[in-house]
Amino acid sequence: MMDHRNSSTVTDFIIMGFEQSSPSTKALLFTLFLILYGLAMAMNGLIILITWTDPRLNSPMYFFLGHLSFLDVCFITTTIPQMLIHLVVKNHTVSFASCMTQMYLVFFVGMAECILLAFMAYDRYVAICHPLNYVQIMSRQVCVRLVGTAWVFGLINGIFLEYMSIRNPFCRDNHVENFFCEAPIVIALTCGDPQFSMKVIFADAVVVLLSPMVLIVISYAHILASILGRASSSSGRGKTFSTCASHLTVVIFFYTSAMFSYMNPRSTHGPDKDKPFSLLYTVITPMCNPIIYSFRNKEMKGTMVRALGRTSLS
Template sequence: MHCMDGGYSSINHWERESGKRVDDWSKTVDLRNGSTVTEFILVGFEQSSSSTRALIFALFLALYSLAMAMNGLIIFITWTDPRLNSPMYFFLGHLSFLDVCFITTTMPQMLIHLVVKNHIVSFVSCSTQMYLVFCMGVAECILLAFMAYERYVAICHPLSYAQIMSGQVCVKLVSTAWFFGLINGIFLEYMSFRNPFCRDNHIENFFCEAPIVITLSCGDPQFSLRVIFADAIVVLLSPMVLIAISYARILASILGRVSSSGRGKTFSTCASHLTVVIFLYTSAIFSYMNPCSTHGPEKDKPFSLLYTIITPMCNPTIYSFRNKEMKGAMVRALGRTSLAKTESV
């Protein structure tokens, strides 16, 4: 009995020193003894002070609100304004819808964990979040490639544009992006959770990031990481090849036959899309195309924040500020809203 009392005293002393909960500690011990993980603990904000977490919460809430408002406005105006009834804005509306879904899979959980002490997520919640991140991310990569192809058709084949990019074709292209996102998400989900988890349940990130979760599984995680690397080559580089080919032909076309003023206008319409592509692909490549090196928090967190928060927020801003038609549509939408409020009063 004396030994048991001493053991409890040492645990209480450890709890006071580290700030951890006793049940978290006992779960970790059980995992090392071979038990199966039923929940994970996100420790991305654990080392931050209360004042730092409050500042991060205010910043993330502002970014999330801005992303939801801007993307929501673009969805509304591209689907309701008759002047934006073209394939480019059809794709842009779906891109904003993907961004809304993408940021909502991670941001609300981050905000909650910044204000509560309990950072535990269930196994099902973690796997569901990871699947949605995979699904939305893959669908967005493919959709960006189709948007580059649409720009190529509009610039290089303007007389055949309406026929090539018909409404039926646009719907098929968007459906293809969603289909591959759903299927690829299932495959990556299986590869991430194919092994049981018995090492540890602490995830050194803000959400359930696949490379970090895989390293917590039993056995050698390198096979799953290599498969994800190979999948990333197909999912990321294949659309990148289509984007590169499209813009190479656009560049050759406009340099050969368009005046200087026309070149500037054409480059301006393509610059927004290229900027979005660079943001998304850079962060995704650094996060998932790294099969052999370890995925530590110092390396993964910045890129995780980039493609889960910054990119969905920047996409509507980039497209809106660089597109006169989008600016005009936003002014008209806000004007109709103000007029409706005045009439209601």
């Protein structure tokens, strides 16, 4: 029986990304993703700045939103800069350590964002269904603990998933058929039978993705029942629905793409199927989050306009 401990021959990986694309297509993709990256960094950075410094946005909803934007900045910075470099250079080789680090950061930030989105849904539930006790239930101390829980769980769970990803040595092909080191694709390159690691990651994804989603569904079911049961005006209902719709849109984008990447059998995957969903949850969603929240929130739009106005004047 072969000793897998001494059979690892892979010291680096080749990120295929958009290698098969023509030079003109690569130039177009580089320009597009550079613009998207710049917009995402600018808008998320502005949300972080105003939610953490403007006293008029001193509420749990904006506290969570600031941390969501920070996670989005971490998410896109983990993947897009490397992709941009690989679109203009011929050498797409990354070291083993760099690939494993990128995988861990995607695990870490992705898990933290899943949990944070669930806490944001709970915040909306308390605000709408228990408005008189909102300040006591969602105190500053509670909000800090909830955000800390999301970060710590992402940190610990990321370490566990990273271990499951590299528990077998790598001695097969070192070509990664995506634009970053995505775990399911990298695990398929390990020696022996990678199915156990994939099953563990699948089970973990079921818990990490579906558990927060259950909390989100329950929260919004109570919110919907509360709104429809009140004798409020149509304008008041519309404002409440608008606030919730922003969060639900983000949840649908993020969870749908993440579930496809980590909860589907590998037999249903392929480069043409993986890349669009990977782009959706690592690039498009972090860029859309600030647009969705700012465009559907008058208070946020007003604060952003004032912040931009002060910047232009200075």
